[in-house]
Amino acid sequence: MSTRxxxxxxxxxxxxxxxxxxxxxxxxxxxxxxxxxxxEAFTAEAKTLTLTPDxxxxxxxxxxxxxDERHRWTGGPGNKAHEMLRMxxxxxxxxxxxxxxxxxxxxxxxxxVTRFNDPAYVPSVPSLAATVPAxxxxxxxxxxxxxxxxxxxxxxxxxxxxxELDAMxxxxxxxxxxxxxxxxxxxxxxxxxMEPMISKRRAxxxxxxxxxxxxxxxxxxxxxxxxxxxxLHELTKR
Numbered sequence: 001m002s003t004r005x006x007x008x009x010x011x012x013x014x015x016x017x018x019x020x021x022x023x024x025x026x027x028x029x030x031x032x033x034x035x036x037x038x039x040e041a042f043t044a045e046a047k048t049l050t051l052t053p054d055x056x057x058x059x060x061x062x063x064x065x066x067x068d069e070r071h072r073w074t075g076g077p078g079n080k081a082h083e084m085l086r087m088x089x090x091x092x093x094x095x096x097x098x099x100x101x102x103x104x105x106x107x108x109x110x111x112x113v114t115r116f117n118d119p120a121y122v123p124s125v126p127s128l129a130a131t132v133p134a135x136x137x138x139x140x141x142x143x144x145x146x147x148x149x150x151x152x153x154x155x156x157x158x159x160x161x162x163x164e165l166d167a168m169x170x171x172x173x174x175x176x177x178x179x180x181x182x183x184x185x186x187x188x189x190x191x192x193x194m195e196p197m198i199s200k201r202r203a204x205x206x207x208x209x210x211x212x213x214x215x216x217x218x219x220x221x222x223x224x225x226x227x228x229x230x231x232l233h234e235l236t237k238r
Contacts, residue, residue, distance in 0.1 A: 036067035
């Protein structure tokens with residue numbers, strides 16, 4: 001390999017790992033988040049970044065805009081009409097990340113990019129703050145959303161809320177699964193375990209986001225009441 005080729009290779013590597021290039025990619029620590037949650041991750045670093053009140057206001061406004069943006073429904077495989085739809089946000093994860101970075105100063109961008117790319121970094125996202133009540137832990141993610149619909153009278157849900165929760169249930173239920181390799185013991189045979197793409201915690205918090213603050217408080221109390229059991233026989237009918 002010539003000296004010129006080596007120099008060009010070194011330059012390309014340096015550019016690939018430069019702060020500017022790193023800022024163009026969504027860090028791995030944020031890849032599992034929704035677009036609006038990516039913005040929340042920036043707000044959670046307010047102290048680390050010494051964000052100004054104006055920057056916090058702009059990030060909060062961006063978060064609300066991305067979160068409340070209408071979703072689009074894209075076609076997918078399936079025989080039934082409702083199974084051919086996939087719900088995707090209008091604002092992409094990368095766009096949300098780029099827009100949030102634009103609110104920061106150059107120095108703040110370098111700090112947050114380094115922090116987000118730290119292998120040990122775990123983002124703090126308020127939208128995923130609520131833990132799944134023990135009464136719902138045995139359910140699948142999409143069934144957790146169904147429980148909210150089954151409690152429509154107790155939670156005083158509107159028709160629009162029920163419609164949105166039903167759409168969420170279908171989207172989560174029909175989401176492609178991922179397969180994770182597992183072993184039986186230290187030397188046991190490897191096998192693939194099927195896991196849902198959307199976790200129980202995300203499904204629970206997403207369902208809560210459809211509710212009003214008063215309804216969320218009511219749902220939390222109801223699902224965490226000792227002895228509460230979801231109507232599983234009703235879930236099998238839907």
